[in-house]
Amino acid sequence: MFKKVLIAEDFDIVNKGVVTTLKELNITNITTVKYCDDAELRLKKALHDAEPFELLITDLSFNADHRNQKYVSGEDLIAIAKVIQPTLKIIVFSVDDRLQKVRSLIQTYNINGYVCKDRYDAKELTKAIEEVYQNKAYLSTKVKLALEPKSNLEIDDYDIDLVKFLSKGLLQSEISEYLKKQKIYPNSLSSIEKHLNILKIQFKAKNAIHLVSIFKDLGLI
Amino acid sequence: MFKKVLIAEDFDIVNKGVVTTLKELNITNITTVKYCDDAELRLKKALHDAEPFELLITDLSFNADHRNQKYVSGEDLIAIAKVIQPTLKIIVFSVDDRLQKVRSLIQTYNINGYVCKDRYDAKELTKAIEEVYQNKAYLSTKVKLALEPKSNLEIDDYDIDLVKFLSKGLLQSEISEYLKKQKIYPNSLSSIEKHLNILKIQFKAKNAIHLVSIFKDLGLI
DNA sequence: CAATACCTTACGGAAATCCGTATTTAAAGA
DNA sequence: TCTTTAAATACGGATTTCCGTAAGGTATTG
Numbered sequence: 001m002f003k004k005v006l007i008a009e010d011f012d013i014v015n016k017g018v019v020t021t022l023k024e025l026n027i028t029n030i031t032t033v034k035y036c037d038d039a040e041l042r043l044k045k046a047l048h049d050a051e052p053f054e055l056l057i058t059d060l061s062f063n064a065d066h067r068n069q070k071y072v073s074g075e076d077l078i079a080i081a082k083v084i085q086p087t088l089k090i091i092v093f094s095v096d097d098r099l100q101k102v103r104s105l106i107q108t109y110n111i112n113g114y115v116c117k118d119r120y121d122a123k124e125l126t127k128a129i130e131e132v133y134q135n136k137a138y139l140s141t142k143v144k145l146a147l148e149p150k151s152n153l154e155i156d157d158y159d160i161d162l163v164k165f166l167s168k169g170l171l172q173s174e175i176s177e178y179l180k181k182q183k184i185y186p187n188s189l190s191s192i193e194k195h196l197n198i199l200k201i202q203f204k205a206k207n208a209i210h211l212v213s214i215f216k217d218l219g220l221i
Numbered sequence: 222m223f224k225k226v227l228i229a230e231d232f233d234i235v236n237k238g239v240v241t242t243l244k245e246l247n248i249t250n251i252t253t254v255k256y257c258d259d260a261e262l263r264l265k266k267a268l269h270d271a272e273p274f275e276l277l278i279t280d281l282s283f284n285a286d287h288r289n290q291k292y293v294s295g296e297d298l299i300a301i302a303k304v305i306q307p308t309l310k311i312i313v314f315s316v317d318d319r320l321q322k323v324r325s326l327i328q329t330y331n332i333n334g335y336v337c338k339d340r341y342d343a344k345e346l347t348k349a350i351e352e353v354y355q356n357k358a359y360l361s362t363k364v365k366l367a368l369e370p371k372s373n374l375e376i377d378d379y380d381i382d383l384v385k386f387l388s389k390g391l392l393q394s395e396i397s398e399y400l401k402k403q404k405i406y407p408n409s410l411s412s413i414e415k416h417l418n419i420l421k422i423q424f425k426a427k428n429a430i431h432l433v434s435i436f437k438d439l440g441l442i
Numbered sequence: 443c444a445a446t447a448c449c450t451t452a453c454g455g456a457a458a459t460c461c462g463t464a465t466t467t468a469a470a471g472a
Numbered sequence: 473t474c475t476t477t478a479a480a481t482a483c484g485g486a487t488t489t490c491c492g493t494a495a496g497g498t499a500t501t502g
Contacts, residue, residue, distance in 0.1 A: 010339075010340050011338055011339065011340065012238070012339075012340060012341055012343035012344065013235055013238035013242065013342050013343050013346070014234055014235060014238055015238070015343075016237065016238035016242060016343060017233070017235055017237035017241070018234060020240075021234065021237065034340050063339065063340060065340065093234075117232050117234060118232065118233075119231050119232065119233060119284060119286065121233045121234050122234050123233065125234065166430050167430065167431070167434040168427075168431065169427030169428055169430060169431030169434070171428070171487090171488070171489090172488080185450080187450095188451050188452080189452090190450075190452060191449080191450055191451065193489080193490075194450080194451090196489095197490080197491075205390060206391075207390055208430055208489075209387050209388060209390060209430050209433050210389065212430050212433060213389070213433055213437065216434065216437045392458070392459095393458075393459075394458080407480055407481080408480095409481050410482090411480075411482060411483085412479085412480050412481065414460075414461085415479090415480080415481090417460095418461075421460095428459085428460080428488090443502105445500100445501085445502085446499100447498105447500080448498085448499080448500095449496105449497085449499100450496085450497075450498095451495085451496075452493100452494080452495075453495100454492095454493090455490100455491090455492090456489100456490080456491085456492105458487100459486100459488065460485100460486080460488085461487095462484090462486105463482100463483085463484090464481100464484105465480100465481080466479105466480080466482085467478105467479080467481085468477100468479075468480085469476105469477085469478080470475100470477075470478095472473100472474090472476095
């Protein structure tokens with residue numbers, strides 16, 4: 001079993017829960033950090049001391065607070081971790097169950113496991129650690145479909161961003177301007193209208209306000 | 222210290238974290254449930270066996286799954302718990318940090334503590350348990366302001382309803398129609414526009430979508 | 443390579459909103 | 473009762489969204 005594990009998770013209580021779960025697996029050398037920046041330091045130091053971590057378990061979202069941080073998300077952390085120590089095994093542990101997100105993490109960073117925070121997450125986390133230790137990949141049942149071909153019900157980040165812009169009060173014309181500046185396509189007003197319209201149909205929203213409201217309720221934005 | 226505690230929390234890992242925290246307080250008689258309905262049964266049984274729980278620590282939101290539930294939220298659970306056992310101490314443990322929510326829980330159910338899931342939540346939860354044991358109330362620093370007198374920024378129910386209607390996708394003209402049917406005044410389209418406009422200025426919202434978004438973030442709707 | 447399917451973009455008219463101004467109504471005070 | 477003040481309503485024009493149609497571009501497939 002893994003000997004040395006790093007946990008990056010901002011909530012105290014979740015940290016405790018993960019530690020308890022690891023101890024049940026007889027893993028004793030456990031380090032926990034509440035900030036991604038701390039995780040980077042720990043990874044570097046361990047490597048420098050020739051006692052590298054074997055596994056990183058990380059959350060995706062970290063609440064911002066008074067401490068100014070270089071890396072603000074689990075994704076940032078994963079990116080830098082893979083640079084520091086390419087062989088490091090990584091399991092993501094997050095409430096986020098969007099297939100799109102999972103898929104992109106697998107494709108971009110080649111993460112080894114993805115466990116959703118959920119009713120039976122302790123069991124799944126345990127299983128994930130065991131599987132990853134045996135060089136297998138592990139995905140929570142909730143996101144197993146991530147590797148399947150895309151379903152047409154899925155919303156991609158582009159569409160989520162559109163709704164997010166709306167929720168911040170931008171006009172559709174302003175969104176178009178912004179996307180053009182960022183060279184993100186499609187960016188015509190017409191396309192934005194169309195995408196939003198499709199979303200409205202998919203989510204049975206009566207209008208843009210309703211759509212934003214639904215997205216907020218679903219936690220998509 | 223409390224002898225017998227019930228924890229209602231759907232996520233495994235958080236459950237483990239809370240249990241670990243309680244054990245550090247030398248509380249040994251701990252029951253955890255993942256569904257509100259189970260919590261109700263446990264409370265009733267304990268009372269019937271003349272070994273009632275002294276403290277309930279409950280989350281507010283519970284993910285829905287295949288199991289059909291009578292009580293779907295922590296608030297539902299608190300309501301029924303207070304009926305079953307009015308003397309039960311209750312601490313809410315939630316990520317929700319909306320003052321409006323906290324205030325309403327205190328006023329409606331007279332809960333004893335409210336701890337926000339956050340970076341230092343284990344410490345706060347510990348503190349909350351100790352304080353509540355001494356018959357004091359405890360609120361996380363994040364939501365301490367909930368008990369302060371209402372600021373003049375707070376808005377009346379009429380205005381909140383307007384924004385709520387918007388969030389459900391009603392047109393301003395439809396809202397006007399509805400209010401006329403209900404004989405609620407003011408109900409002219411013009412007045413509705415004006416009220417919404419004042420709200421937009423108060424909350425620095427760029428447009429109606431933004432306003433709804435802000436209201437949702439503040440937990441006003 | 444042609445047929446097709448799909449996506450982006452463009453355009454125009456209808457509907458809804460935003461916003462300023464003016465008028466009416468209701469409440470409050472002298 | 474008469475003024476004063478504030479709120480509710482009415483109205484019009486500008487802006488934005490909504491929605492259908494159509495043209496152009498690109499990738500897929502037989």
